[in-house]
Amino acid sequence: MLFEVVTTASMLGVWGASHYYRTNTSNDSDKILKIAENCGLYKKDEKLRLFRRNRSKDGSYTEYVYKIPLGLELEDFTDKYGKFKDGLNNRSVHRIDLREFKRLKLDRTLLKQMQRILNNRVQLNKELEMEYDGMLKIRVYNEGLQEKYDLTQEIMRKCKPWHVALGRTLNGQVDHDFESGPHLLIGGATDMGKSNILNVIINTLLHNHADEVKFTLIDLKGGLEFGVYENIKQVQNFAADVFDAKTALENVQAEMSKTFDMLRRTGKKNVKQAGIKERHFVIIDESAELASEGEVDREIKKLKIECENLIKDIARRGRASGIRLLYCTQYPTAETVSSQVKRNLITRICLPVDTSTASGVVLDEGGAEKLPLIQGRSIYKRNRTKVMQSYFIDEDLISQTVTPHINFRARSEKSSASQRGKKEESARSYTTVIEEA
Structure with missing residues (x-):
C-alpha cells in the first residue's frame, strides 16, 4: 500500500511541476503585456507585442522577447520595474516537494500528511531583468537571489x-x-x-x-x-x-x-x-x-x-x-x-x-x-x-x-612594547614630584 501511495504522489508531483511550468509561463507573458498596458507603455494603437519565448536549459528562467512600440525606450520599462515585479508575484502557487514523501509517518495521520504536502502553497518570489538590443528582453527568474x-x-x-x-x-x-x-x-x-x-x-x-x-x-x-x-x-x-x-x-x-x-x-x-x-x-x-x-x-x-x-x-x-x-x-x-x-x-x-x-x-x-x-x-x-x-x-x-x-615575532615585539608603555605609565602615576619653590 505504501508503494502505491508514494508512486501516486510522485506522479502527482511530476504532473504538478509540468502544470506549474505551463500555466506559470503563459500567465507571466500575459501579465507582462497587461502590466505594460496598465502602465501606459503603448503609443496610440501600438502595444507591446511578444516576439518569442525562450526557456533556459536549467529551467531557472524564461526569457520573453518583445517588440516595443515606436517612441518608447528601455528606460520607460525599467522605470516601472517595481510594478512588473509586484505584478508577477501577486499570488501564491502550489509547490509539491517530493522530499517530503520520504518523511511520511506510517500512522493514522498518513492521509492528512499527504494532503498537507499536496496542498502546500508558497508565495511567488520571482525576479526579472530587462535589457534592450533592438528588442526588449525580459528575463523572469523562478526564484530571486538568496540572502546568503x-x-x-x-x-x-x-x-x-x-x-x-x-x-x-x-x-x-x-x-x-x-x-x-x-x-x-x-x-x-x-x-x-x-x-x-x-x-x-x-x-x-x-x-x-x-x-x-x-x-x-x-x-x-x-x-x-x-x-x-x-x-x-x-x-x-x-x-x-x-x-x-x-x-x-x-x-x-x-x-x-x-x-x-x-x-x-x-x-x-x-x-x-x-x-x-x-x-x-x-x-x-x-x-x-x-x-x-x-x-x-x-x-x-x-x-x-x-x-x-x-x-x-x-x-x-x-x-x-x-x-x-x-x-x-x-x-x-x-x-x-x-x-x-x-x-x-x-x-x-x-x-x-x-x-x-x-x-x-x-x-x-x-x-x-x-x-x-x-x-x-x-x-x-x-x-x-x-x-x-x-x-x-x-x-x-x-x-x-x-x-x-x-x-x-612582530606581534610579540609590538605586544611587549605595549606592555612596557603601560608599566611606564603606571610607574609615572605613582611617582611623587616635588618642586622647589
Whole structure:
C-alpha cells in the first residue's frame, strides 16, 4: 500500500511541476503585456507585442522577447520595474516537494500528511531583468537571489590571476579583474556588508597570491575592521588614524614614484610590460574620515587636505605602477568622494543607501536606494549594472587564510612594547614630584 501511495504522489508531483511550468509561463507573458498596458507603455494603437519565448536549459528562467512600440525606450520599462515585479508575484502557487514523501509517518495521520504536502502553497518570489538590443528582453527568474552565499576555499582557488569572486547575480558569479579594473569605489549604509566585501577581497588575494600581494590598510574606524591583518607579512603599512594615514599614503606615493622612474628608464608603459608580478592594494575603510570639508581644526584640516592630494595621485598614477586603490565609505556624498578620485575609480559597488542622491554619488545613477535591506545585497557596476548578493566569508575561513602569514615575532615585539608603555605609565602615576619653590 505504501508503494502505491508514494508512486501516486510522485506522479502527482511530476504532473504538478509540468502544470506549474505551463500555466506559470503563459500567465507571466500575459501579465507582462497587461502590466505594460496598465502602465501606459503603448503609443496610440501600438502595444507591446511578444516576439518569442525562450526557456533556459536549467529551467531557472524564461526569457520573453518583445517588440516595443515606436517612441518608447528601455528606460520607460525599467522605470516601472517595481510594478512588473509586484505584478508577477501577486499570488501564491502550489509547490509539491517530493522530499517530503520520504518523511511520511506510517500512522493514522498518513492521509492528512499527504494532503498537507499536496496542498502546500508558497508565495511567488520571482525576479526579472530587462535589457534592450533592438528588442526588449525580459528575463523572469523562478526564484530571486538568496540572502546568503558562502565563500569557500574552492571558490577562491578557481579565481583567475588577480580575479576575485565578489558574489552572485541571477545569472551566475561576479568576478572582478583587478588588472582591467584596478581601482574600486565601494559605498553603502552602515552594517550593510561593506566590511565583508573587503574581507572577501583581502582573503582571496592572500589565498591566491601570498608571495605577490602587498597591502596598505587604512582603517579609520580605530583599526578594528582590519586588526586581524595588521601583523601579516604582506601588510606594508597599517593606519588607524589620520596621522598614520598620511604616513602610509606618503610611503605608497614614494613607492609609486620609484616604480615610475624604473619604467621610464626601461621604456615600459606599466608593470605588466616590465614583468613585475607584485601588486600593492591600498584599502581605505571609511574614507569620509579623511574628508577636509567641514573640518574645523586648522591643523587637522591641513593634514586631511594632504591626504586627499595623496589619494588623488595614487588614483591617477596607480594603475601603471601596480597599485590598486579600494576607496570605501559609509557616507557617500560629494564631499567624501571627490570628483577627481571618482573619475579614476571606474568600477563601483553600492550597497543599500537611504537616498537616490547617495546612490548617484557612487554609481552615477539611482537604484541602490531601492535595494532590499539585506546585508551584502548590492549593485556592481563595471560596463553595466548588476544586482548581486556578495559572498559571505566567515571567521573560520579568515583565520585559516590569515594565520599562516602572521609575523608572530612582530606581534610579540609590538605586544611587549605595549606592555612596557603601560608599566611606564603606571610607574609615572605613582611617582611623587616635588618642586622647589
